[in-house]
Amino acid sequence: MNIPTEKRKKLLAIIHMQKKRLSLSDDDYRTILHSVTGYYSAKDFKTQEQFRAVIAVLNRQLGLLNLPPVHPGGARKYQSPFLYAVSFKAKAVLGNSADARLAGYLKKMGKASLEECSPKELRRIMGFLSNISKTTGREATTCS
Secondary structure, eight states: OOOOHHHHHHHHHHHHHHHHHHTOOHHHHHHHHHHHHSOSSGGGOOSHHHHHHHHHHHHHHHHHTTOOOOOTTOOOOOOOHHHHHHHHHHHHHHGGGHHHHHHHHHHHHTOSSGGGOOHHHHHHHHHHHHHHHHHHOOOSSSOO
16 A cells, blocks of 8 residues: 555654654664564555554553653644543553443443543543452553
């Protein structure tokens, strides 16, 4: 699949911005690229899916450092660090089913995504996740 030149440049710029924000060494950066795509250089990527997969992995790393992610869609409105905390706690507590379970809970609240939630609603979701963490004994210190 051929990626338009401008789109390719934007995706490369996002990955390089993430690399800089994470202060990754070239070796660490290339190890991540290779483990995700099989290529040691982002310039060799053939599909948008390869770019997006690397961007997603690097965004997870940014989140673990409490840094906001970089999105391929361009600038998004500012989101509070608490929003990121809820998102990462959901992934840690709910595991592989985090997206589906969180979507179900949000649907009950009449929301389509975490971004639509007010700070009060985010606290409610954090309480929901804390209750699950207590009953399952699953710690929210790592992201799965």
